[in-house]
Amino acid sequence: xxxxxxxxxxxxxxxxxxxxxxxxxxxxxxxxxxxxxxxxxxxxxxxxxxxxxxxxxxxxxxxxxxxxxxxxxxxxxxxxxxxxxxxxxxxxxxxxxxxxxxxxxxxxxxxxxxxxxxxxxxxxxxxxxxxxxxxxxxxxxxxxxxxxxxxxxxxxxxxxxxxxxxxxxxxxxxxxxxxxxxxxxxxxxxxxxxxxxxxxxxxxxxxxxxxxxxxxxxxxxxxxxxxxxxxxxxxxxxxxxxxxxxxxxxxxxxxxxxxxxxxxxxxxxxxxxxxxxxxxxxxxxxxxxxxxxxxxxxxxxxxxxxxxxxxxxxxxxxxxxxxxxxxxxxxxxxxxxxxxxxxxxxxxxxxxxxxxxxxxxxxxxxxxxxxxxxxxxxxxxxxxxxxxxxxxxxxxxx
Numbered sequence: 001x002x003x004x005x006x007x008x009x010x011x012x013x014x015x016x017x018x019x020x021x022x023x024x025x026x027x028x029x030x031x032x033x034x035x036x037x038x039x040x041x042x043x044x045x046x047x048x049x050x051x052x053x054x055x056x057x058x059x060x061x062x063x064x065x066x067x068x069x070x071x072x073x074x075x076x077x078x079x080x081x082x083x084x085x086x087x088x089x090x091x092x093x094x095x096x097x098x099x100x101x102x103x104x105x106x107x108x109x110x111x112x113x114x115x116x117x118x119x120x121x122x123x124x125x126x127x128x129x130x131x132x133x134x135x136x137x138x139x140x141x142x143x144x145x146x147x148x149x150x151x152x153x154x155x156x157x158x159x160x161x162x163x164x165x166x167x168x169x170x171x172x173x174x175x176x177x178x179x180x181x182x183x184x185x186x187x188x189x190x191x192x193x194x195x196x197x198x199x200x201x202x203x204x205x206x207x208x209x210x211x212x213x214x215x216x217x218x219x220x221x222x223x224x225x226x227x228x229x230x231x232x233x234x235x236x237x238x239x240x241x242x243x244x245x246x247x248x249x250x251x252x253x254x255x256x257x258x259x260x261x262x263x264x265x266x267x268x269x270x271x272x273x274x275x276x277x278x279x280x281x282x283x284x285x286x287x288x289x290x291x292x293x294x295x296x297x298x299x300x301x302x303x304x305x306x307x308x309x310x311x312x313x314x315x316x317x318x319x320x321x322x323x324x325x326x327x328x329x330x331x332x333x334x335x336x337x338x339x340x341x342x343x344x345x346x347x348x349x350x351x352x353x354x355x356x357x358x359x360x361x362x363x364x365x366x367x368x369x370x371x372x373x374x375x376x377x378x379x380x381x382x383x384x385x386x387x388x389x390x391x392x393x394x395x396x397x398x
Contacts, residue, residue, distance in 0.1 A: 003028040004319075005151035007141050009164050011035070011123050013105070014291025014308035015157030016112040021059040021316035023121050024381075031116065032127035032141060032149065034158070043104040044183040044269060045219045047072060047198070050091040050098035051375060052306025057097055058313045058381040064111050069103025070213050073196040080204040082255040090198075102198070102211055102219060108305070129158065132167045132287060139286040153325060154287045155315070157308075160274055162293035169281040174274040176228040177298035178352040181221060182242055182261075182270045189218045189263035190256065201257055205249040207300075208257045220260050222246060223300065225353065228272045239268040273298035275348050278341045283329050290315060295340035300350035303343050310379065311336060317385040335378065335388065 004027050008015045011033025019029045048056070048065070056062040077086040092098040116123050128144040132154060139154040156164025160174050191212035192199060198211040210220035224246070229237075243261060250258035261268075276296045282289045291308035315332050322328035378388045 004153065004325075005138075006030075007032060007139065007149055007151040007154045009129050009141060009154065009156050010158035010162075010291075010293070011113060011125070012109055012157065012159060012291075013112065013305050014159075014293070014311060015155070016109065016116055016123070017056075017059070017061070017309050017312035018155055018157055018290055018315060019116055019121050019123075020061060020112065020119065021312040022319070023116075023119055024059045025316040025320040027316075027319065029121055030149065030151075031121065031123040032129065032143070033123060033125050034128040036126045043106040043185075043267070044271075045102060045104050045185075045221075046108070046305050047302050048101045048103070048108075048309075049303060049306045050100065051379075052303075052309045053091075053098055053101060054376065055306070055309035055313045055379055058379055059316070061112065061115050062097065064115050065103070065108065066101065068107050068111055069101045071196050072100040072102050072198050072211060074194065074198075076194065076197055076199045078199060078201045078255060080202065080253045080255070082201075082253070085202075087197075102213070105305075129163045132164060134285045134287055152286065153319075156287065156289045156293045157291050158293055160276070160292045160296040162289065164287065165280070165289055165293050168284045168287060168289065172276065172280045174276055174296055177273040177275045177300075177348050179223045179225050179273040179298065179300075180229055180270055181223050181273050181299055182246060182268065183219075183221050184239075184261065184264040184268040185217055185219055186260065186264040186267070187217050189260040191216055191218060201253075201255050203250065203253045203255065203257065205252055206246075206257075208250065208255075210257065210260055218260055218263075220257070220264075221299075222250070222257070222261070223273065223351065224249065225351075229270065234270060234272075237270060239264070239266045242268050242270050273300070273351050275344050278344065282333055282337070286325070288315070288329055288332070295337075295344055297340075297344040297347040298351040299347070301343055301347040303347070307340055307343060310339075310375075313379050313381070314385065317381070317383075321385045331385070335385070 006027050006029045008019045008031045011031045019031045022029045072090050074089050090100040130144050131142040133140040138150045140150045142148050201208040207223040212218045246261045247258050275298050282294045290311040318328040318332040
């Protein structure tokens with residue numbers, strides 16, 4: 001019997017991770033990526049939480065990822081006056097697998113794509129999707145260069161502005177989550193005194209986070225509540241303009257964050273925080289959405305990449321363990337939607353200033369999404385996913 005062919009649209013974190021997990025489950029997978037190479041942006045950084053690191057281990061990619069970036073073992077929280085209000089551990093200090101990791105998005109993409117190449121999973125670059133045709137015998141992707149690809153299933157992992165999602169739900173569009181988000185790097189600002197610690201500053205004008213790599217480079221972000229920037233303003237903006245906008249805002253508080261931004265050169269970017277509304281359709285026939293294409297959230301909880309890695313494992317296990325594809329996709333959605341939509345809600349509330357999570361990221365009750373122990377069982381590659389029973393929601397960390 002021929003292997004089931006899966007087309008993955010999008011070669012970012014969600015798409016490549018999904019391809020790796022499906023390949024491990026025995027599927028014939030090809031990734032189609034619109035960008036001409038692995039780099040999607042200048043390298044906005046992200047953190048992988050313990051759940052994301054656990055997911056990576058299920059498809060044997062944790063070692064490759066821990067070879068880049070650096071660990072984060074604690075989080076310090078400061079108020080607008082610079083006084084410390086909390087200093088808490090991140091992840092399980094006794095389990096190296098669950099240590100948080102800080103790394104550049106582009107580097108994570110490149111490592112996952114290198115893993116795909118090493119395992120013989122094709123990643124076709126420069127393949128920009130124009131349309132999807134779902135039929136009784138297969139699903140066909142049409143690309144801008146006139147080529148097509150046909151498979152038994154198509155997974156849309158093409159991000160918040162997904163072309164695949166427009167096929168399923170033309171009216172479903174991302175909405176502004178209330179904040180502009182700035183990212184930057186500098187080697188000339190004073191480093192954090194605490195190794196492997198990320199400092200979160202709840203300032204009067206912005207939420208700010210910064211950490212320093214072992215090589216002495218400070219990674220930082222700022223979330224500023226304001227009107228959304230137009231696409232033209234983002235495209236035409238320069239690092240100098242964003243620096244000039246941020247420094248006066250941050251200087252209103254007696255903390256060092258304005259100096260960090262002032263010391264930043266050209267490695268500075270900005271984006272609008274966006275999210276997809278709850279209830280956005282995820283699937284139709286042979287087509288399914290994963291990652292930001294399905295459940296984009298504002299970055300306030302820092303869970304976007306980790307949720308995408310969870311998606312990859314759960315989808316692969318659903319397809320592996322279910323008797324047919326419709327059953328698998330139904331099971332996948334029932335297991336993933338409550339958890340991801342809870343994350344979107346919490347993250348959006350933080351961005352809009354209507355919710356402040358505890359520094360320790362304590363569990364919160366909620367419908368149908370697994371707590372820490374149940375999530376570990378759900379992700380465990382060696383368990384049958386049909387036996388998983390959802391438990392209470394675990395609130396994402398800030």
